[in-house]
Amino acid sequence: MLFGPQGQVVLIDTGPDLLHQLRDPYADWDGRSYPTRAVERCDGVLLTHCHADHSHGLNELRHLNRLMRRAADGRRTPIPIYGHPGHLAELTGMFPYCFGDGTAGGFQYGAPALLPVPVADGVPFPIAGLAVTPFALSHGPAGRTTGFRCGGMAYLTDLKECPEAAIPLLQNLDLLVLDMLREEPHPTHFCWSEALDLVNRLRPARTVLTHLGPEVQVAAWTDRLPVGIEMAVDGWQAPFVP
Ligand SMILES: [Zn+2]
Ligand SMILES: [Zn+2]
Missing domain, CATH: 3.60.15.10 (Ribonuclease Z/Hydroxyacylglutathione hydrolase-like)
Structure with missing residues (x-):
């Protein structure tokens, strides 16, 4: 997880324990109060590859879509997933419900709203x-x-x-x-x-x-x-x- 100087948050992969990482990124939450240091924003995800230990927390991004909508104008802005074209094709095949139907509002209620963005080496x-x-x-x-x-x-x-x-x-x-x-x-x-x-x-x-x-x-x-x-x-x- 990268934190930028203007509050940017960039995730590297979405491992199966992503919910825990987002809720308690500094490993100092007492488990009872509201986790005030929780991550509530994501400017993008850098996808290294699609193995389960790197991708199967993808569903947890729905929480960030919800929190980011509350902070903005009420619309859900998709979170971009940056990766190799082959990995993105694999990911959208495994989690089709996270990537909408290609229209601006075409995301399932309660599901993540994500946008695949292919990147080129170098x-x-x-x-x-x-x-x-x-x-x-x-x-x-x-x-x-x-x-x-x-x-x-x-x-x-x-x-x-x-x-x-x-x-x-x-x-x-x-x-x-x-x-x-x-x-x-x-x-x-x-x-x-x-x-x-x-x-x-x-x-x-x-x-x-x-x-x-x-x-x-x-x-x-x-x-x-x-x-x-x-x-x-x-x-x-x-x-x-x-
Ligand atoms: Zn691997
Ligand atoms: Zn691995």
């Missing part, structure tokens, strides 16, 4: 004033995923290989968010040594490892992680220049 596009550049990553035999760069931040998940074409887009990073499933090699994800090789090549100021598998016990890694590399935990935050 071509920057704006989201509410933030410039984002998409690029292709290899998910091994699982196909391709899309990585994204926004200002000094880059987000690379679900990759087995970082293509050479992406390397020039990943220079001078303040923050690299990087797939690291586990210590042992995996056919479709970076393992520890693969993640470390890319960090050593790109030399970002700061790296956070994400998509940690159940084998990864964060506490056991604290002492072995090199300076500048951390593991993502719920509520983790870091600044970057957008």
Whole structure:
């Protein structure tokens, strides 16, 4: 989840626990009072790919459509979903009721109102004033995923290989968010040594490892992680220049 300087909110994927993430993004809600730090806006979603762990919370965007309508003029403005054309076709096939019938008001009552927006690798596009550049990553035999760069931040998940074409887009990073499933090699994800090789090549100021598998016990890694590399935990935050 990216927060822009003018209050912009950009989501990366819509995982199955999206409702929890929207309601308690800083992992500090007491569970009883109204969650005053809840996310109530979304300027767009960056879709890395359609695997269930990245897309099956799509239905939860209906809450943001409702909250954004209340704040505006009463009409529902669709939330744009930016992604590779093939991934968007897959997503609209899985969740057809979220994408309306192509008319301005053609969304089902209570369902999300979403708009697929295809993006091209290497071509920057704006989201509410933030410039984002998409690029292709290899998910091994699982196909391709899309990585994204926004200002000094880059987000690379679900990759087995970082293509050479992406390397020039990943220079001078303040923050690299990087797939690291586990210590042992995996056919479709970076393992520890693969993640470390890319960090050593790109030399970002700061790296956070994400998509940690159940084998990864964060506490056991604290002492072995090199300076500048951390593991993502719920509520983790870091600044970057957008
Ligand atoms: Zn995944
Ligand atoms: Zn995946």
